Amino acid sequence: MIDALFGSKTRVKLLHLFLNSPGQSFYVREITRKIDEQINSVRRELSNMLDVGIITSDSADNKLYYQVNQRYDYYVPLRAIFGDNVNEVSAVPLVDDSSSDEYSIAIRAIPGLRLALFAGVLVRGSSSQVDVVLVGNLVGAKVKAAIKLIEKGEGRDINYTVLSYDEFYYRLSIRDRFITEILNGKYTVVVDKDNVLIDQK
Structure with a gap:
């Protein structure tokens, strides 16, 4: 019918x-x-x-x-x-609206987070080997809990990197290969409290 x-x-x-x-x-x-x-x-x-x-x-x-x-x-x-x-x-x-996405909500809930990016398997068209980049003075247990939630949703291990803000900003300023490879590809900004990447996209 x-x-x-x-x-x-x-x-x-x-x-x-x-x-x-x-x-x-x-x-x-x-x-x-x-x-x-x-x-x-x-x-x-x-x-x-x-x-x-x-x-x-x-x-x-x-x-x-x-x-x-x-x-x-x-x-x-x-x-x-x-x-x-x-x-x-x-x-x-x-x-x-990616702001309502469960993964983004979990990441934004991490205390001390100043910058967060999704790439790799979490962003269609991304060839990055890193799936999540987190920047800030972060508590390990909170980070692991958020990553575990994403891994459960994806059904696979997630490659993630945690950097202090100073280290990330320094790497960005000298165009460090690790950072530039991510930023030259496809990625999604989840958190950018200091507008560090406002001119990068």
């Missing part, structure tokens, strides 16, 4: 995938595996959904990624139809 209402079985599966994964991006072959449909059918429906505006696309690592457009006019009612947990629909933000 719902297939007829929304045009095709593939479209219904795509809507279910995207509307249950706000903030997540998928490339075409990944989508075909997840919904078990032919790639030509998937490509056709993705094109239609892009034209309508319910999804957006972005390229990284020579792949085209798609994700739901949370600013789409009918995002909330569609999520009410296709979302697995209808009761959570009203709580879904209409803008993908």
Whole structure:
């Protein structure tokens, strides 16, 4: 019944995938595996959904990624139809704001933190070998607790580095290779209390 209402079985599966994964991006072959449909059918429906505006696309690592457009006019009612947990629909933000991300919240809660970056496996398109950089006079137990939460969410070990503010600023000033390799790639600023990186992006 719902297939007829929304045009095709593939479209219904795509809507279910995207509307249950706000903030997540998928490339075409990944989508075909997840919904078990032919790639030509998937490509056709993705094109239609892009034209309508319910999804957006972005390229990284020579792949085209798609994700739901949370600013789409009918995002909330569609999520009410296709979302697995209808009761959570009203709580879904209409803008993908990383400040509400669980990882960011955990990192920001570390006392004494002055600067924090996400890179590596936490940022799509990043080739950094380091996933988290933390700067400040930090308590080891608090850092480990935050990293453990991220590792649990990612299902893998996270490579992280803790630096004092003076050491980080010195390395930045002399364009230390370790720091510049991270900053020349893709990264996300989680905390920058002193606006050290305001001109770096």
